[in-house]
Every structure is written in C-alpha cells, then in structure tokens.
Amino acid sequence: MMLEMNTRRALQSHIATPRFETPFHPRIATLSETNDWYAWAGYKAPHSVFDEELEYFAIRSTAALFDISPMVKYRIAGPDAERYLNRLTVRNVAKLGTGRVHYTAWCDDHGHVLDDGTLFRLSADTFRLCCQERHLPWLLDSAIGFDVEIEEETMQIAGLALQGPTSFAVLSKAGFDGIERLKPFQLAEFAHQSGAVTISRTGFTGDLGYELFVSAEAALSLWDRLWTAGQLHGIRAIGYAALNRARIEAGFIVANADFMTAETTLRADRARMPDEIGLDWLVDTEKVNFNGRKAILEARRNQTLKHVLVGLEIEGNIPADGAIVYHRKSREAGLVSAAIWSPLAKRNIAIASLTRPYGTRLTEDLWVEIYALRELQYQKMMKRARIVPRPFIKLDRRAATPPGLF
Amino acid sequence: MTSSDPARNTASAFDAIVIGGGHNGLTAATLLAQNGRKVVVLETAAAVGGATRGYDIHPGYRSAGLAHIVNRLDPDVAKLLTLDVRTSPGALLPTVALSPDGKHAVLRGAYGETIDGISPDEAKAFAAMRKKLMFQAGILKRFLKRRPPEIGKIRLNDLGAIAGAGLSLITKGREEGRDFLRMLLMNVADVADEYLSDDRLKGLVAFDATLGIHLGPRSPTSLLGLYYRLTGETNDKSATQYVPRGGMGALAPAFEKAATAAGVTIRTGMSVARIIADRGTATGVILASGVQVTAPIIVSAIHPQATFLKLCDSGELDTGFVRAVSNIRSKGNVAKLDLALDRPPAFTGVSPADHRGRLVIARSIAHVENAFNPAKYGEFSPDPVMEITLPSLADPALAPSDGATLSALVEFAPYDLKGGWESGKPAFQKIIIDTLERYAPGLSSSIVASHLLTPVDMETQYSLPGGHWHHGELQADQLLVNRPVNASAGYTTPLAGLYLASAGSHPGGGISGLPGLLAARHILSGGRA
Numbered sequence: 001m002m003l004e005m006n007t008r009r010a011l012q013s014h015i016a017t018p019r020f021e022t023p024f025h026p027r028i029a030t031l032s033e034t035n036d037w038y039a040w041a042g043y044k045a046p047h048s049v050f051d052e053e054l055e056y057f058a059i060r061s062t063a064a065l066f067d068i069s070p071m072v073k074y075r076i077a078g079p080d081a082e083r084y085l086n087r088l089t090v091r092n093v094a095k096l097g098t099g100r101v102h103y104t105a106w107c108d109d110h111g112h113v114l115d116d117g118t119l120f121r122l123s124a125d126t127f128r129l130c131c132q133e134r135h136l137p138w139l140l141d142s143a144i145g146f147d148v149e150i151e152e153e154t155m156q157i158a159g160l161a162l163q164g165p166t167s168f169a170v171l172s173k174a175g176f177d178g179i180e181r182l183k184p185f186q187l188a189e190f191a192h193q194s195g196a197v198t199i200s201r202t203g204f205t206g207d208l209g210y211e212l213f214v215s216a217e218a219a220l221s222l223w224d225r226l227w228t229a230g231q232l233h234g235i236r237a238i239g240y241a242a243l244n245r246a247r248i249e250a251g252f253i254v255a256n257a258d259f260m261t262a263e264t265t266l267r268a269d270r271a272r273m274p275d276e277i278g279l280d281w282l283v284d285t286e287k288v289n290f291n292g293r294k295a296i297l298e299a300r301r302n303q304t305l306k307h308v309l310v311g312l313e314i315e316g317n318i319p320a321d322g323a324i325v326y327h328r329k330s331r332e333a334g335l336v337s338a339a340i341w342s343p344l345a346k347r348n349i350a351i352a353s354l355t356r357p358y359g360t361r362l363t364e365d366l367w368v369e370i371y372a373l374r375e376l377q378y379q380k381m382m383k384r385a386r387i388v389p390r391p392f393i394k395l396d397r398r399a400a401t402p403p404g405l406f
Numbered sequence: 407m408t409s410s411d412p413a414r415n416t417a418s419a420f421d422a423i424v425i426g427g428g429h430n431g432l433t434a435a436t437l438l439a440q441n442g443r444k445v446v447v448l449e450t451a452a453a454v455g456g457a458t459r460g461y462d463i464h465p466g467y468r469s470a471g472l473a474h475i476v477n478r479l480d481p482d483v484a485k486l487l488t489l490d491v492r493t494s495p496g497a498l499l500p501t502v503a504l505s506p507d508g509k510h511a512v513l514r515g516a517y518g519e520t521i522d523g524i525s526p527d528e529a530k531a532f533a534a535m536r537k538k539l540m541f542q543a544g545i546l547k548r549f550l551k552r553r554p555p556e557i558g559k560i561r562l563n564d565l566g567a568i569a570g571a572g573l574s575l576i577t578k579g580r581e582e583g584r585d586f587l588r589m590l591l592m593n594v595a596d597v598a599d600e601y602l603s604d605d606r607l608k609g610l611v612a613f614d615a616t617l618g619i620h621l622g623p624r625s626p627t628s629l630l631g632l633y634y635r636l637t638g639e640t641n642d643k644s645a646t647q648y649v650p651r652g653g654m655g656a657l658a659p660a661f662e663k664a665a666t667a668a669g670v671t672i673r674t675g676m677s678v679a680r681i682i683a684d685r686g687t688a689t690g691v692i693l694a695s696g697v698q699v700t701a702p703i704i705v706s707a708i709h710p711q712a713t714f715l716k717l718c719d720s721g722e723l724d725t726g727f728v729r730a731v732s733n734i735r736s737k738g739n740v741a742k743l744d745l746a747l748d749r750p751p752a753f754t755g756v757s758p759a760d761h762r763g764r765l766v767i768a769r770s771i772a773h774v775e776n777a778f779n780p781a782k783y784g785e786f787s788p789d790p791v792m793e794i795t796l797p798s799l800a801d802p803a804l805a806p807s808d809g810a811t812l813s814a815l816v817e818f819a820p821y822d823l824k825g826g827w828e829s830g831k832p833a834f835q836k837i838i839i840d841t842l843e844r845y846a847p848g849l850s851s852s853i854v855a856s857h858l859l860t861p862v863d864m865e866t867q868y869s870l871p872g873g874h875w876h877h878g879e880l881q882a883d884q885l886l887v888n889r890p891v892n893a894s895a896g897y898t899t900p901l902a903g904l905y906l907a908s909a910g911s912h913p914g915g916g917i918s919g920l921p922g923l924l925a926a927r928h929i930l931s932g933g934r935a
Contacts, residue, residue, distance in 0.1 A: 083721060084721075086721075087720075087721040087725075088725070108724075108725070108726050109724035109725065109726035109727055109893065109900075110726075138725065141725055141728065141729045141732075142725040142728075144715070144720050144728050144729075144732060145715070145719065145720030145721065145728070146720070146721070288684075288685065288721065289683075289684075289685050289686060289721060289722050289723075291724045291725050291726075292724065293685070293686065293724075294686050294724070294900060
C-alpha cells in the first residue's frame with residue numbers, strides 16, 4: 001500500500017484546524033469550574049476540571065473519567081497486519097492474542113524510539129494502535145511490501161479512561177454485562193445504543209481501570225451512561241494534572257516529556273533507544289526482524305548506550321521537577337523529567353534520565369538540586385536521591401479478577 | 407546445483423552467488439573466483455553481458471547492445487580479466503561535433519587534445535578549459551576507484567585519499583583550490599560560456615555532461631556529468647574512447663571467458679525470485695523455479711531497487727531503508743536507435759576515417775537545453791540531441807557485406823512519457839530519422855529496418871528498472887556515500903552476507919567494471935578495503 005503524496009495530505013486534514021474540541025467537550029465544558037485548558041495534540045483538553053488535588057483523589061479513591069480522545073489512533077487491518085506490526089514494533093505481536101492489549105514501542109532504523117503506545121488486537125488481523133504522536137507517513141512507508149490497510153481514526157473514535165477503585169462498579173451499574181470477566185490487558189466489545197463500545201482493562205494510572213472506545217457520534221450518550229451510573233460511586237471528571245500524578249506513581253513515561261521522540265528532536269543526541277528509556281524489556285530480539293533491531297543489538301554489543309531512565313526517591317517533600325541530578329554533589333549525572341510528592345506512596349518520587357555510567361555502574365551517592373521559588377527568592381536544596389524500582393506504587397485491586405465491587 | 411539436477415547439492419555448494427551476469431557481476435565473480443571462491447552467476451536472460459548483450463535488428467543485422475562505445479573500461483578490470491579488448495595504437499576515436507552546415511569540429515586524442523575545424527583562438531580557449539576540467543576531474547578520480555568513506559568511520563586510508571586530493575589542490579596554488587570549489591557544483595553551460603565561444607564545442611560539452619542524466623546543461627550541478635565522463639580511463643589514458651577489436655560485441659564474450667577461466671559457474675536463464683534472509687542475515691536465494699541456492703556471500707549486481715524492493719522481503723529491511731531505496735531517482739531518458747542500412751551512411755563533411763568515431767548532434771547549449779525542457783513535463787524532445795556510431799565499421803559481422811548499421815543514443819526520451827510510448831515511439835523515431843537525414847542525406851532511403859529502444863523497452867528487455875543505465879541518477883545527491891543510498895553505500899547492505907555490485911553503487915554507470923571490482927575487493931578484504 002503506497003499512497004500518493006496529495007492523498008496522504010488529504011488523510012491528514014487535522015493539520016488544517018489548529019485546535020479541535022473532542023466529542024466529549026460539551027460535557028466537560030459544563031462541568032469545568034477552573035476553566036483550565038491546555039493543548040493536547042491539537043485538541044482542547046482540560047488541565048483541571050474542578051480541583052487538581054481532589055481530581056487526583058478521585059482516581060485513587062472513587063472513579064475518574066478522563067477524556068483520551070486526542071490520543072492518536074490508527075486502525076491496521078489486513079492479512080499481513082500481524083507480520084507488519086511485528087516489523088514495525090519492538091515487541092512480539094505473534095504473542096498478542098485476539099482480544100488482548102499490550103504496551104509497545106517503535107523505532108526508526110537507528111533504533112531510536114519514534115513513540116510508545118498500546119496495541120489492541122481487535123481480531124486476528126485487525127489492530128488499533130494508540131499513541132502520542134502522529135505517524136501516518138511512517139506507518140504507510142512501513143507498509144511497502146505488506147498486504148495491509150492503515151487508517152487514521154483519531155477523529156472518528158472517541159476515547160474515555162475510567163480509572164479508580166469504583167470503576168468496575170460504575171461499569172457494572174451501567175449495564176456492561178460480562179465486564180467482570182475482563183482481565184488486565186484484555187478487551188471486549190459491549191453493546192451501546194445501536195452500536196458497540198470496545199472496553200479494555202487498561203489505563204495510565206496503575207489502578208483498577210478501563211478504557212472505552214466508541215464512535216464519535218455515540219460519545220455523549222456513552223458519557224451520560226457512565227455519569228448516571230457513577231453518581232453513587234463518586235465519579236468525577238478529571239484533567240491531565242491529576243492523571244499526571246497518578247501516572248508518575250505508576251512509573252509510566254510520557255513521550256516528549258520523559259523522552260524525546262526521534263522525529264521531534266532537533267538535536268542529534270536527544271533521540272533515545274528503548275534501553276535508554278527503560279523499555280529494553282519490550283524488545284524481543286528473538287522474533288522476526290523489526291525496525292531498529294540491528295542498531296539496538298549493535299549498541300548493546302558495543303556498549304554505546306548513553307543514557308538510562310530510572311525511578312528516584314528523593315529525601316524531603318519538595319518535588320524535584322526539572323532538577324539536575326548530581327553524583328557526589330558535583331558531577332552532573334542527569335535530569336529529572338517528572339516528579340511529585342506521592343500522596344499514596346508517601347514518598348517524594350521522580351523519573352530521571354541519567355547519563356551512563358550513572359544509573360548503571362554508579363548508582364550510589366546521587367543528589368538532586370532543587371530550586372524552590374519562595375516569594376521571588378530561590379531556596380536551593382541539595383537532596384539525596386536513591387534509585388528505586390518503578391512502579392512506585394503497587395495496587396492489588398489493579399489486577400484482581402473479578403475486580404472488587406467498591 | 408547443476409542444470410541437469412538443480413535440486414541436488416544446494417547446500418553450500420558455492421561460496422558466493424552473484425545475481426546478474428552484467429559486466430559488473432562478471433567482474434565481481436571473476437575476482438572472487440580468482441581468489442579461490444566457488445562462485446555461481448545467476449542470469450535471467452539467455453546470455454550474460456547485461457547492457458553489452460547484443461540483439462538482432464533484422465535478419466543479417468545485429469546490434470552489439472546498449473553501449474556502443476567504450477570510454478571508461480577500467481585498466482585494472484581489463485587487466486584482471488585479461489580482456490583482449492585494447493585497440494591497436496592510435497585508434498582512439500575522434501568525436502565529431504556535427505554542424506548543420508557540414509563544417510564540423512573534430513576532437514582528436516583524449517577529449518580534444520587537438521581539434522580540427524575551429525579557430526586558433528577557440529583552440530586555445532578549449533585547451534584552457536580542458537586543462538582545468540581534466541585537473542579537477544583528476545581530483546575527483548581519486549575517490550572513484552576506492553570504496554566511498556563511511557561517514558563517522560573514516561579510516562586511515564580514507565584520510566590518505568582526502569589528504570592527497572587536498573595536497574594536489576594546494577600544490578597548484580590557492581587559485582586552483584578556489585576554482586575547484588567554485589566550479590564543482592556549477593552547471594556545464596556557465597562553464598562552457600566562461601571559456602568557449604564556438605557553439606559546436608559548447609553544444610558538445612553540454613551534451614556529454616547530460617547524457618544519461620536527467621539534467622539540462624543549465625541545471626545546477628550538471629558539470630558533474632562532464633567530470634564523470636573525463637574521469638573515464640581506457641588504455642591508461644583519461645577521457646579517451648574506443649571500440650574494441652571485433653566491435654562492442656566482443657566485450658560480453660570477453661567478460662564471460664574471463665569468468666569461466668577463473669572457474670566461475672555461469673547459469674543463464676535462471677531468474678532469482680527471492681533473496682532469503684532472516685533477522686539481518688542473507689543466506690541464499692530462491693530461483694523462479696523454486697530451487698533454493700545457499701551461500702554465505704550473495705552479490706547483487708542488478709539495480710538496487712530490484713535487489714531490495716523485488717527480491718528482498720521488506721520485513722527484513724527497516725522502514726527508513728526501504729523508504730530511501732524507493733526514493734532513488736532512476737528514470738531513464740535516453741533512447742537507443744539501431745538502424746539496419748543497405749549501404750554505409752555518408753555524413754556530409756565527415757571524412758571516411760572519422761565515420762568510425764563518435765558523431766554528436768548538439769548544435770549549441772540552447773539546443774541541448776531546449777531538448778531537455780519537454781522531458782521535465784513527460785514529453786520527448788521535438789528536436790533531439792544524440793550521439794551516433796556506425797558499429798558495423800568496427801565489426802563487419804553486424805551487417806551483410808554491402809550493408810551497415812547505425813547506432814544512436816538519443817536524448818531526451820523520458821521514461822514516463824505522457825500518453826505512453828506505444829503511440830510516442832513511431833513519432834519519436836520519425837523525428838530521429840528526419841534529423842539524421844539532414845546530416846546524412848539519403849540515409850532514410852537506405853534503411854532496411856529500424857529498432858528503437860525507449861527507456862521502457864530497456865526496462866523490460868534488460869531488467870533495468872526505469873530503463874536507467876546508471877541504475878539510478880548520477881547526480882550529487884546519489885553519489886559517493888549516498889550511492890545508491892547511505893545505508894548501503896560501500897557495497898554492504900543492512901543484511902549481512904548481501905553485497906551490491908551494480909552501476910547503482912559507487913562509482914556509477916558506464917562500462918567500467920569498477921562497482922564489481924570494488925565490491926569484490928571489499929568482500930575479499932573481509933570488510934577492510
């Protein structure tokens with residue numbers, strides 16, 4: 001499948017509109033008290049809806065509804081779809097069963113990560129790929145020599161994340177019969193109005209939670225169905241600030257926040273290999289050839305990997321966002337890309353990129369320099385940091401099947 | 407593998423498989439075999455020789471192939487193959503820059519060491535330009551006969567070549583260095599205008615710079631084509647041209663003989679359907695017949711796009727690489743006309759001896775530029791430019807005793823002709839013959855048969871994607887470290903065990919044998935040369 005350039009342009013009409021509203025916008029706008037919006041991949045999305053702090057606690061204590069429609073979505077279908085995706089992505093797609101979802105990443109020829117995302121196997125030869133950045137030209141060029149159809153469906157498909165301890169109760173109450181059988185990373189179709197909604201037990205919070213995909217036309221009715229069912233289960237609409245806290249606790253990384261994607265970097269040394277951003281576990285070097293395989297194996301063999309992504313626990317309670325990491329308080333060792341005081345772990349946690357051998361061979365005596373602006377004066381702190389495993393929190397309710405009916 | 411029982415002894419019967427029995431494939435195969443490798447050459451056509459493979463024009467008349475003159479057969483290749491294709495002394499062929507008025511300029515020796523038919527002032531001017539261009543081509547030549555350097559992995563001997571080039575510039579003085587950098591990417595028209603005033607000579611250099619390249623003389627960088635031409639070396643002398651004893655038809659058998667003598671197994675009529683590869687390593691090929699042949703070394707001496715996009719499973723290659731290979735510009739725009747004539751043609755004003763040379767119709771720079779313009783929009787030239795040889799003069803066997811053959815390489819004939827070549831071909835052929843008639847009156851009445859190969863015909867008859875004899879445009883962005891693409895420059899490919907050796911690789915096309923020679927050297931050196 002090789003499309004002409006003007007056809008490709010037509011397939012990317014989103015370029016013409018700088019700021020879209022998602023199919024759920026009317027509901028979120030009504031609920032919004034803070035009127036706090038930000039731009040997410042060309043969409044207007046809530047940074048907060050009523051209170052960042054309380055929204056976070058909705059994720060951890062009740063149920064939070066987060067609009068993921070701006071997430072970029074591709075439908076990949078055809079007899080060669082599995083073979084195609086196996087070449088495109090680093091993980092083994094042959095091991096992904098129908099009705100299952102896995103987290104994966106894809107690289108360019110140099111083994112530099114283009115993006116990470118989730119791959120949904122909707123049927124034996126139909127997939128949905130969800131990610132942060134747009135990749136249509138790359139996906140189409142990757143299709144040369146494969147019998148596969150690729151379609152961008154970001155606009156056509158609306159997405160909702162329903163996350164939190166009572167999310168299962170909300171879905172049950174909403175009448176999605178059979179939802180109790182869904183295991184983590186499993187998906188199923190459920191009836192909604194005259195159509196269907198695809199629900200997967202996935203999320204970005206490390207909590208019990210689900211993601212729902214529905215055609216844009218059915219978006220509002222789905223929202224209402226959940227909202228009504230969730231009234232007694234503490235359902236809240238949330239913005240990205242709250243979700244961001246949860247994802248840091250869960251140890252998830254965000255493209256172009258915790259690492260730069262290869263196609264967006266301007267500087268040659270900013271692109272990262274999977275092993276440099278903690279994704280080495282995804283890379284299946286035993287499976288068939290995939291983009292970047294040779295480069296990744298070479299870098300491993302020649303030990304030319306330059307960076308490593310680590311979880312840090314930092315003394316004190318001041319978030320170290322953007323702080324420089326030092327070795328022995330003097331040698332620069334890396335940068336903190338995300339940090340919060342974790343209300344759940346009761347620890348000051350961070351995700352950081354370190355330049356090897358810091359973080360690999362040299363793991364002790366690390367410090368972060370935090371500049372806290374206090375009424376127009378910086379308070380400079382040198383705080384001890386310890387490398388700790390991610391995720392920072394582990395919740396049994398995330399994986400229990402059937403989930404608890406909180 | 408034997409022809410009687412192809413299924414037998416497939417496993418490791420050979421150390422190397424060479425795909426494509428063109429002159430580069432045969433050169434690579436010969437060098438590998440001479441160094442003790444067991445080599446098989448797999449050729450789709452019924453005979454080896456590639457572009458030097460001849461064809462019948464008409465009963466009794468034959469063409470020696472796509473190439474009709476030798477101007478860059480590398481001396482090392484000739485020596486290696488002990489090719490007996492050197493001409494007798496003094497047989498370097500002249501180039502006749504034809505003029506409609508019959509007063510031609512005739513370049514003799516190596517690209518006009520002396521020129522007949524021009525003013526003394528113009529002779530001086532041409533000599534100055536020739537000296538300048540030969541010197542500059544000499545600097546570029548240092549890079550043509552060696553593997554292109556790998557960016558990021560420059561080796562000591564690469565530095566040697568770069569330093570040598572620098573040194574030869576410096577020793578000539580600052581002015582020469584400055585001029586080299588000034589002229590390197592210029593267009594040939596501006597350079598010709600700078601030195602010359604005679605339209606015949608200007609037209610000739612404009613033609614030579616753009617023959618086989620999708621550029622007009624006023625297109626930026628078009629001078630590179632002329633440099634490339636001037637780097638061509640035959641009989642230990644640069645910028646010469648000749649037809650081997652026995653004609654161009656003697657070339658293919660000579661290459662074949664050398665290969666066979668070295669112990670190469672040649673299998674014709676065997677089309678490779680697939681290159682077998684798994685996770686980064688190529689291990690063999692599958693023939694169209696379904697037979698599998700394995701070998702640790704596979705040398706693909708066919709067009710790089712055919713190698714990677716047709717024979718390889720794109721899943722075994724990375725997306726960026728496939729994208730780059732797909733983007734190689736390789737659309738030919740030269741047509742080849744062969745005429746069977748009942749008597750030798752007589753070009754007005756050309757001496758009988760000079761009829762053995764190369765006759766060029768390119769009246770001026772504007773003529774070449776105007777011929778190129780329609781090609782940009784998918785149309786052929788209504789007033790084409792061309793070079794003509796009379797092959798039967800060198801090889802009488804090509805025509806009956808009273809007859810003769812004429813071969814013309816004609817520009818511009820774009821591969822993607824608007825409206826298609828089926829209807830375009832007769833019209834274009836008529837234009838060419840009418841043009842020839844003006845320079846050789848009576849020629850049309852002597853035509854027994856004509857045979858026009860468009861780039862589309864070349865593509866099908868010579869398995870030449872795009873009908874491009876350089877296997878990809880010979881332009882600045884597709885040279886050296888980017889030929890055919892960066893990730894497979896220097897004869898290696900992303901697949902271990904698979905090597906490239908066609909004109910699509912460095913240094914490029916023409917009957918030189920250099921891509922084949924350098925590829926084989928690289929393989930034999932274990933990746934060091």
